Amino acid sequence: MGRLKTTNTPELQSLLAPQTPQNPVTLAVEQALMHGRDWSASVADQIAVRLAGLITIDVIHAGQRLLEKDISDVLAVSRAPVREALRILERERLIEFRPRRGAIVTEPNAQDLRDIYVVRDALFEILLRQLMEERADALEALFEQFIPQFSKAAEESVDAYISVTFLANMAMADLSSNRLVGEVLNSISLRVLRYVRLGLASHPGSLENSFKTWRALQRAVIKRDIEAVLQTAHKRIGNSRDAAVRALSSGIQKGKGGAAGRSAVSA
Template identity: 30%
Template sequence: MQPGPLAQPDQPIQPITVDPGADKGDTSIVERIRQLIISGELGPGCRIVERDVARELGVSRTPVREALKRLAAEGLLEIAPHKGAIVAKMSLRDLAEIMQIREALEGLACRLAVNDITEDHLNDLRKLIDEMREASETGDLYRYSSCNQRFHNVILNIAGNRRLMQMLELIKAQSVRERFKSLLNPGRSRQSLNEHKAILDALEARDPDRAELVMRKHIQAVALNISNLISDSRLF
């Protein structure tokens, strides 16, 4: 397969396809490119050509430039002089730094959530656990990843700390590709499901110490799983 028009020189990707009636604003462009990075269609080291993205989407180069800057701020792209935007690579050191911060912040969020969690919140988390179980059993990793993210977002929303949410949104975006691909590891989705059930159990018990601990252990397990895969050139 030949490279698509949006990346150079050696990553076999599909060109961006656009619904003629879809929103062509900055946010839409950001989301489309982000999904291509997460899925691996735009692999690490791919150069994204601004003019080609603009032509493919039927927009001027200005919103594309702003979208690329936003993705660079999230850590998904690097802006290199005379080269433009390049899909960022993840090193073991990058991973360690990101996951150390995420462990501390998500552990805190889980502790804070204990104070305000309601039975309705718990029911929402239980339903997500059920969806994750179904997705794991059917091998639907996209659905599993989506439910996983929603589970964590429910806890963040209960915690109610806006700045904590903003910091986590930024730090999690920097490893979203690696977190998704780590689910390809045989048995990882089942292990992850058990970790989320332990988090739910701690929240049901309204035990802040235990809630923070099991969340931290979950993030540690995620970090370990990604680090075991990150050197595999087939995935990263």
């Protein structure tokens, strides 16, 4: 007799499914997890990347349990690399370990997300003020590189747009001489990416409004207007926060999100 499935665990066959072409969000997540690390492409690294991608695109939902045995059985690997992969996800706060329950996909409430965004907003102000004072030309060049990509991605899908803006945020953080600010910002961005994605997918016009805010930020950078840069960045981050809280509060991530995301992507 086969072992009964543990309550509130995901179907893990998606771990085996080839992604050709790979979802752009999972590619962005892979780059984020590789970023700044001595990437060995070990079995544990590969498992962590695949799990993180499935969490971000809401195939594996918030609150679900990830059991070492289930994952090792599906992938036909020992439990040691699975355990290491789960620790990688724990460091990125995509999962947490709870007594007697094991690894649980993190499930913040609305206040948790607001608290996270308070930190994100403050760090972006530090980042942008520093860049405008020390590396404004490099920041302007970054916008020249990414803005056309934003425009193209917005016409393609929510996932394409989310992945490009996520990578742009990482590139901005990389310009900073303050490595701690960059590392924390990248970790926060990865942590909230799934909620921002679901929020944008479920509200028509969100992509257009987001793109307009990025363009306004670019114009402020070109003018070298630090205060306008900071005000526009606060607005952009506030919009991102609102999208994340909407997704969480409406319960999209508990089963409605997949349909919403797919309909938005296919539009």
